Amino acid sequence: MPKVSSVTVPYATYLRVYEPLAAFPEPEREHWARYARRPDRPSYQDELRRSLADLLPTPPIPVPVHESGDAFVLDVDGVVCVCPWRTRLRGWQALGDLAEELPPPVLDAVLPPVVRHQATRDYERWLARNPDARPWIRTATWQVPLNWFVLVSDEEREYVKASGDPGAPGGEPPVLRYRTPMVQARRRVARGLRALKDAIEEGPLIDGLVDVGRWLEEFHPRSLVELDYGGLVHVLPAGELEGDHSAAEVAEGIDALRRGDGSAAGEAYGRLVERWRAVRDRRSAN
Numbered sequence: 001m002p003k004v005s006s007v008t009v010p011y012a013t014y015l016r017v018y019e020p021l022a023a024f025p026e027p028e029r030e031h032w033a034r035y036a037r038r039p040d041r042p043s044y045q046d047e048l049r050r051s052l053a054d055l056l057p058t059p060p061i062p063v064p065v066h067e068s069g070d071a072f073v074l075d076v077d078g079v080v081c082v083c084p085w086r087t088r089l090r091g092w093q094a095l096g097d098l099a100e101e102l103p104p105p106v107l108d109a110v111l112p113p114v115v116r117h118q119a120t121r122d123y124e125r126w127l128a129r130n131p132d133a134r135p136w137i138r139t140a141t142w143q144v145p146l147n148w149f150v151l152v153s154d155e156e157r158e159y160v161k162a163s164g165d166p167g168a169p170g171g172e173p174p175v176l177r178y179r180t181p182m183v184q185a186r187r188r189v190a191r192g193l194r195a196l197k198d199a200i201e202e203g204p205l206i207d208g209l210v211d212v213g214r215w216l217e218e219f220h221p222r223s224l225v226e227l228d229y230g231g232l233v234h235v236l237p238a239g240e241l242e243g244d245h246s247a248a249e250v251a252e253g254i255d256a257l258r259r260g261d262g263s264a265a266g267e268a269y270g271r272l273v274e275r276w277r278a279v280r281d282r283r284s285a286n
Contacts, residue, residue, distance in 0.1 A: 147208035
């Protein structure tokens with residue numbers, strides 16, 4: 001597979017669902033079974049490079065013409081689980097978020113209005129034929145949404161330090177991720193929502209948790225949920241990564257709410273907001 005660049009593409013984080021093969025109907029199940037046996041499966045960086053390649057032509061191609069046939073694969077206790085990329089669907093959905101991310105002049109320069117309007121019309125026609133479609137991957141840039149941390153626990157945290165020079169041949173970047181069974185993720189969402197609604201009734205954290213909870217309900221109960229810091233590991237200093245226990249702090253805040261200790265909950269939330277504000281501020285730093 002040709003690569004667009006040898007440079008790592010950073011700054012995106014991911015929430016992924018890996019479903020067992022039994023969750024897929026035939027002939028898709030057989031497709032993923034064969035795919036899982038391939039030794040040359042692409043990585044998440046390959047996925048990002050392909051997306052960037054589509055932005056190089058003039059006019060750019062904001063959404064792939066054809067849906068991707070690739071996926072990420074895990075063996076979970078002897079059960080093969082796959083997370084389809086669904087790059088085309090995710091591209092359409094991401095277009096709706098660009099207006100909030102970029103000022104209008106910048107947006108028009110990156111993706112001219114005529115290109116965006118055509119993509120929107122294509123998506124509407126496709127969605128009419130596929131009303132139940134949903135992505136297996138959610139993406140955020142320059143942050144991990146705080147509601148994602150509700151799904152996981154600090155005990156599930158996996159941090160691997162960089163080996164050698166990540167930019168040199170043979171060098172490996174650091175990894176920071178969490179993996180949890182679907183049943184645990186759903187249980188944590190339910191408990192978190194109860195605690196939040198009893199304490200504050202409404203707010204963006206509740207709205208985000210309701211949304212991600214509904215999304216999780218779309219998948220097989222034996223799935224695996226993965227929260228991956230992805231490209232943020234390339235911009236955050238090693239000390240910050242190693243000391244980042246955001247999931248523990250989210251759990252601490254929710255537990256404080258459950259006990260009725262609003263002061264402790266506020267302190268935990270304040271630490272989280274400050275940490276992730278500092279990360280997002282790097283987006284505009286030279």
